[in-house]
Amino acid sequence: MSNATLKKSALVVSAHSADFVWRAGGAIALHHAQGYDVHVVCLSFGERGESAKLWRKGNMTEEKVKASRREEANAAAEILGASIEFFDMGDYPLRADKEALFRLADVYRRVQPHFVLTHSLKDPYNYDHPLATHLAQEARIIAQAEGYRPGEPVVGAPPVYCFEPHQPEQCEWKPDVLLDITSVWDKKYQAIQCMAGQEHLWEYYTRVAQQRGVQAKRNVGITSSRDIIYGEGYQSIFPRVTEDLA
């Protein structure tokens, strides 16, 4: 039996180096606390499209911006308890060849995730985000195929959850899962503060977490007395398989 089948794990596919923090930082910290190995793949550093504050400093190069974003993302992942790797595929535009897809499929094979978190299926404000979702899904399917690197253990059918985009309505994103992240909010906010290049989003994503927390509290089962303050919303792509409807 491999380690992957003994220990639970999760995979997060982030288009840019900070997306996983705003959108899934709570889920990462929560599952880390529950004993999961959580692995984050950043397809790009968001060096062109999501690093405006660094560029405005002047005297910047793409290499300097990437180095700074890598440092921030490493620090955030460490706080959340995740391992992280960077594909450095470029952003604005993010583009993938077959090799990148196989590289991601190999991550699936290695991590054997019990669930996957990635972007929404649509985002008219950002073409990199849905492309990341597409790649995450396509790599998942390749990793399931017996004919891809025959002999290696294939992956099962881990649920895929789309995390909250910046403009949910325009992205046709609607949460069907609300995750209580109250117990790890301090970790998420600490990780958010690593993103010095996007300080304008710190307060915004605190409000998003509070709003999802209120919604979670309103939808929680009748027997629960949990005091939910902070939440994260997710939209699942596949039906959830369960033996318990409560």
Ligand SMILES: [Zn+2]
């Ligand atoms: Zn992004």
